[in-house]
Amino acid sequence: MHRTERPRRQTVPINLILDGRPALVVGGGQVGRRKVMSLLDAGAGVELVCPEAVEELLELAAAGRIGWTRREWRAGDAAGHILVFACTDDKHVNRAVLDDARAAHVPCCCADLNWADGDFTTPATVRVGDLAVAVSTSGQDCAAARDAKNEIAALLDGSEASELVVMGTSDALLPSRKRAPYHLPSEERLAVGRLVARVRGVREFFILNTCNRVELVVRAALDPDTIALLRRLVGFDRLAEEEQFVFRGFEAFRHLVRVTAGLESSLLGENHIVSQMKDALDEAAANGWSGPSIRRAGAEVMRVAKAVRHEVEGLLHVAEIDQVAVRYLNVHGGLDAKAHVLVIGTGMVGTGAVEALARTGAQVTWAYHRRVPDVGRFGDRAPTVVSMDGLPAALAAADIVLSAVDSAQPVVTADMRSAVADRNVLFVDLGVPRNIDQFYDDWGHGVTVADLDALKLWHRVKTGTLNEVRARADAVIAAEWKE
Numbered sequence: 001m002h003r004t005e006r007p008r009r010q011t012v013p014i015n016l017i018l019d020g021r022p023a024l025v026v027g028g029g030q031v032g033r034r035k036v037m038s039l040l041d042a043g044a045g046v047e048l049v050c051p052e053a054v055e056e057l058l059e060l061a062a063a064g065r066i067g068w069t070r071r072e073w074r075a076g077d078a079a080g081h082i083l084v085f086a087c088t089d090d091k092h093v094n095r096a097v098l099d100d101a102r103a104a105h106v107p108c109c110c111a112d113l114n115w116a117d118g119d120f121t122t123p124a125t126v127r128v129g130d131l132a133v134a135v136s137t138s139g140q141d142c143a144a145a146r147d148a149k150n151e152i153a154a155l156l157d158g159s160e161a162s163e164l165v166v167m168g169t170s171d172a173l174l175p176s177r178k179r180a181p182y183h184l185p186s187e188e189r190l191a192v193g194r195l196v197a198r199v200r201g202v203r204e205f206f207i208l209n210t211c212n213r214v215e216l217v218v219r220a221a222l223d224p225d226t227i228a229l230l231r232r233l234v235g236f237d238r239l240a241e242e243e244q245f246v247f248r249g250f251e252a253f254r255h256l257v258r259v260t261a262g263l264e265s266s267l268l269g270e271n272h273i274v275s276q277m278k279d280a281l282d283e284a285a286a287n288g289w290s291g292p293s294i295r296r297a298g299a300e301v302m303r304v305a306k307a308v309r310h311e312v313e314g315l316l317h318v319a320e321i322d323q324v325a326v327r328y329l330n331v332h333g334g335l336d337a338k339a340h341v342l343v344i345g346t347g348m349v350g351t352g353a354v355e356a357l358a359r360t361g362a363q364v365t366w367a368y369h370r371r372v373p374d375v376g377r378f379g380d381r382a383p384t385v386v387s388m389d390g391l392p393a394a395l396a397a398a399d400i401v402l403s404a405v406d407s408a409q410p411v412v413t414a415d416m417r418s419a420v421a422d423r424n425v426l427f428v429d430l431g432v433p434r435n436i437d438q439f440y441d442d443w444g445h446g447v448t449v450a451d452l453d454a455l456k457l458w459h460r461v462k463t464g465t466l467n468e469v470r471a472r473a474d475a476v477i478a479a480e481w482k483e
Helices: 030-041 055-062 091-103 113-117 142-161 176-182 186-196 224-234 250-260 272-286 292-315 321-332 348-358 376-381 388-397 414-419 452-458 466-480
Strands: 022-026 045-049 067-069 083-086 108-110 124-128 131-135 163-170 202-210 213-220 245-248 340-344 363-368 384-387 400-403 426-429 448-450
Touching: 022 030, 022 091, 030 045, 030 055, 055 067, 083 091, 091 108, 091 113, 108 113, 163 176, 163 224, 163 250, 186 202, 186 224, 202 272, 202 292, 213 224, 213 250, 213 292, 245 250, 250 272, 250 292, 250 466, 272 292, 272 348, 292 466, 321 348, 321 400, 321 426, 321 448, 321 452, 340 348, 340 388, 348 363, 363 388, 384 388, 388 414, 448 452
Parallel strands: 022 045, 022 083, 045 067, 083 108, 340 363, 340 400, 363 384, 400 426, 426 448
Antiparallel strands: 124 131, 163 213, 163 245, 202 213
């Protein structure tokens, strides 16, 4: 019978609980052996009926692990069992076993072309630990089912051998000027992601790129050569060993929880990192970089980070970078009804800054690149909105400029200097890479520039509780680790 002519039977996948319950296998060949082994794995009490059997079944019978009735099958043998397998090399005998089981109201599986008249089939199954995956083609193509099972087995074997690995750098190891070349704006992340996806041994990954860190998080079975290749793809091969980190297994998980809980941020306990972590995971899923393993790891990191925050919240004096920037501007620039503030960028940080500025009474202009911001919620305090094309004119009217854009190149370039010359303009640059051309750092002409490092130094948290915070956090993480 050709494959296209095979009968089709729709089935319902189930997992039978067979602990100690009697099951009958008729036939002592290799097919019977496979059925016996699967039943033993499930804890069933196995009775074998056949005149002769393969060596493995003889050994099981001799060891008392199965019962063996050493004779031909007889009518009535099916009675009293929870299920029956008809596995002889005679189709007529198998059909008789099926009829006998049917009369005794016992479900029967036939291991030949009688299968379509039976009560159940056993799909191609692969097991790794407590995980079992079954594959069925509704009887149409057993070879295809086996091939799919083998592919899944190889994938699961790789999963067992793989571990969570994090490699990266952060502001704790590199100042912003040296760190900027390693940051990966969106287009560069896509390019790097396409390369990482082709590295053998890397199953799933995501890239976390924020103002103070760049990290590649992979689920993989990695050897030193593969780690070296990944470092080269991300550009970390140009960093000294002390300027980067590689964490594996529990250390990788602990690091990600600390990061997500805001405990590795320059502003201890800041919350923006939670959204940034979610965005990184969503980006990986959208680009096909991640799958169930990274999704589970990400969900677990989020869950434990939340528990860590709850444990240490009484010890934290939380501040977000946009709030710190506005406080800095109020101290150094003066925020009142006369102040003209230009905010560049409509992302999370730029939006947070505009919301904080709206409460100060300052006159705000908001510059966008792709996404036009919704300002309706601001009412009579709504900022003026301009596109990047209107940036030179907006600079000419600004006393203060706060920029937070995800861009590989500066958005305030040196050729815009005539708009700000000799007017005592204060720039606050929250971008990594820099949004304000470094030309302005030493240019003078009334222009002052504060970058992320300067802002964080100004607002350095001095609670004296960092060691206690980390000790409590690590206790929670160790208790919750399930790898």
